[in-house]
Amino acid sequence: MANTPVTLAYGDGIGPEITQAVVDVLMQAGAEIDFEQIEVGEKVYLAGNSSGIDEGAWESLRRTKVLLKGPITTPQGGGYKSLNVTIRKTLGLFANVRPCVSYHPFVQTRHPNMDLVIVRENEEDLYAGIEHRQTDQVTQCLKLISRPGTEKIIRYAFEYARRNNRKSVGCFVKDNIMKITDGLFHKVFDEISAEYPEIQAGSWIVDIGAARLADSPEMFDVIVMPNLYGDIMSDIAAQITGSVGLGGSANIGEHCAMFEAIHGSAPTIAGQDIANPSGMLLGAVMMLVHIGQGEVATLVHNAWIKTIEDGIHTVDIHREGSSSERVGTKAFAQAVIERLGRKPGKLPAVEYSATREPIMSEKVTTGRPQQRKDLVGVDVFLDWSKGVPDDLGSKLKELAQPDFDLVVITNRGVKVWPNGYPETFCTDHWRCRFRAVAGDHIATHQQVIDLLQRIGDAGLDFIKTEHLCNFDGQPGYSLAQGE
Ligand code: NAD
Numbered sequence: 001m002a003n004t005p006v007t008l009a010y011g012d013g014i015g016p017e018i019t020q021a022v023v024d025v026l027m028q029a030g031a032e033i034d035f036e037q038i039e040v041g042e043k044v045y046l047a048g049n050s051s052g053i054d055e056g057a058w059e060s061l062r063r064t065k066v067l068l069k070g071p072i073t074t075p076q077g078g079g080y081k082s083l084n085v086t087i088r089k090t091l092g093l094f095a096n097v098r099p100c101v102s103y104h105p106f107v108q109t110r111h112p113n114m115d116l117v118i119v120r121e122n123e124e125d126l127y128a129g130i131e132h133r134q135t136d137q138v139t140q141c142l143k144l145i146s147r148p149g150t151e152k153i154i155r156y157a158f159e160y161a162r163r164n165n166r167k168s169v170g171c172f173v174k175d176n177i178m179k180i181t182d183g184l185f186h187k188v189f190d191e192i193s194a195e196y197p198e199i200q201a202g203s204w205i206v207d208i209g210a211a212r213l214a215d216s217p218e219m220f221d222v223i224v225m226p227n228l229y230g231d232i233m234s235d236i237a238a239q240i241t242g243s244v245g246l247g248g249s250a251n252i253g254e255h256c257a258m259f260e261a262i263h264g265s266a267p268t269i270a271g272q273d274i275a276n277p278s279g280m281l282l283g284a285v286m287m288l289v290h291i292g293q294g295e296v297a298t299l300v301h302n303a304w305i306k307t308i309e310d311g312i313h314t315v316d317i318h319r320e321g322s323s324s325e326r327v328g329t330k331a332f333a334q335a336v337i338e339r340l341g342r343k344p345g346k347l348p349a350v351e352y353s354a355t356r357e358p359i360m361s362e363k364v365t366t367g368r369p370q371q372r373k374d375l376v377g378v379d380v381f382l383d384w385s386k387g388v389p390d391d392l393g394s395k396l397k398e399l400a401q402p403d404f405d406l407v408v409i410t411n412r413g414v415k416v417w418p419n420g421y422p423e424t425f426c427t428d429h430w431r432c433r434f435r436a437v438a439g440d441h442i443a444t445h446q447q448v449i450d451l452l453q454r455i456g457d458a459g460l461d462f463i464k465t466e467h468l469c470n471f472d473g474q475p476g477y478s479l480a481q482g483e
Pocket of ligand 1 (some may be wrong): 274
């Protein structure tokens with residue numbers, strides 16, 4: 001059979017050294033792969049391409065449909081958009097699978113019995129990257145959670161659990177506060193979990209869930225989460241196994257997949273031959289399983305466990321007592337190569353199925369009927385700093401007529417009109433809620449446009465609107481605090 005083409009990116013910082021180590025191990029293990037190298041990240045940014053990836057690289061990716069990628073440096077704060085996020089979203093890699101396992105007593109950890117998998121939603125949530133500075137004082141970031149996106153990730157988590165003989169799937173959300181967005185995630189979790197009666201399901205508010213995860217990770221098995229929580233929790237989970245350098249990560253889509261380490265490019269230790277290549281190697285093991293080379297995956301994974309068990313450790317996990325030899329990146333890879341064909345003696349060995357069985361078919365959504373949508377009002381956001389809330393209230397009450405009533409004004413979500421408290425701290429960013437007054441309480445787009453016209457003509461600076469809609473008669477918007 002012909003070799004499988006795989007696109008390969010060495011990445012930035014420690015990327016080149018750990019990627020080379022991984023490629024060496026895979027080749028020595030007999031992986032039937034033809035790597036096609038592409039250039040992404042810092043070099044491409046610096047050459048003037050602000051996306052960090054050029055057309056030729058996309059062409060390779062879309063053809064091979066599999067990417068093995070070293071970590072990439074993303075500037076913090078300003079500068080270029082994250083290439084990782086761009087690749088995940090452009091290729092529809094909706095599921096980020098991050099197994100976090102402890103290797104006690106060979107790698108020191110406070111959590112000897114940890115063996116969990118975080119399934120992180122990879123395309124939505126605050127990572128949509130839609131941010132605006134709306135007023136002099138206030139910035140915002142949109143958190144988008146969709147039903148199809150949520151159905152896909154939650155079904156993936158349950159299918160993954162079933163395939164891998166996992167006993168439970170947990171869900172982390174913050175739906176006591178974000179009742180609509182995280183509320184949707186939770187609701188879909190409850191709906192889909194009912195289809196998997198053999199798997200125990202439970203949900204956690206993310207703050208206490210995170211505390212439990214950091215304190216007693218052995219109580220978790222598979223955990224599915226929206227993007228941001230999953231990003232944070234998986235770094236914590238990888239770190240408490242002994243090192244963030246031990247975690248591998250698979251990004252799975254309906255058409256393509258990308259495999260990498262959980263950690264970043266660690267620029268402060270780059271070029272010193274000290275980085276741990278294990279995270280990326282375990283990412284590559286997941287890739288071998290994905291492309292149907294389960295036998296090679298078994299060979300590499302067992303050789304790696306044996307190396308860890310023999311106490312041959314990079315500096316991040318090297319400890320007197322549990323380690324026998326401190327090695328650099330290259331020597332670690334060599335130690336794994338020397339152990340190809342051997343199995344661990346004390347830690348459990350792994351065995352992957354020899355052939356490829358995709359976890360999920362392409363049809364993943366449940367096809368529920370579209371609900372009736374009625375426009376019942378509008379939130380108009382204003383940039384205003386010319387007085388106290390009552391001044392704004394009396395002005396807008398008049399401007400609301402004839403189609404709307406002004407019902408509430410909030411500042412950062414807290415009610416300040418009517419009957420606000422002078423103690424409430426206010427910025428220059430006001431949300432003014434108008435409800436339709438016509439007989440059936442349904443508004444038209446034209447009425448919203450007319451309202452904005454009146455507000456603009458009165459010299460007020462409107463900065464955005466959000467429609468208030470009911471879906472099958474149920475409000476699709478949150479109430480203001482104190483409304
Ligand atoms: P990081 O994961 O690169 O490093 C965090 C800490 O862990 C550092 O102390 C580092 O030295 C250590 N570390 C990480 N990987 C290691 C390894 N393999 N062996 C030994 N020690 C290791 O996180 P950071 O410093 O926050 O980020 C650095 C850069 O990486 C940033 O530009 C960030 O945007 C990027 N990043 C990329 C990815 C990715 O490509 N998927 C993921 C996360 C961060």
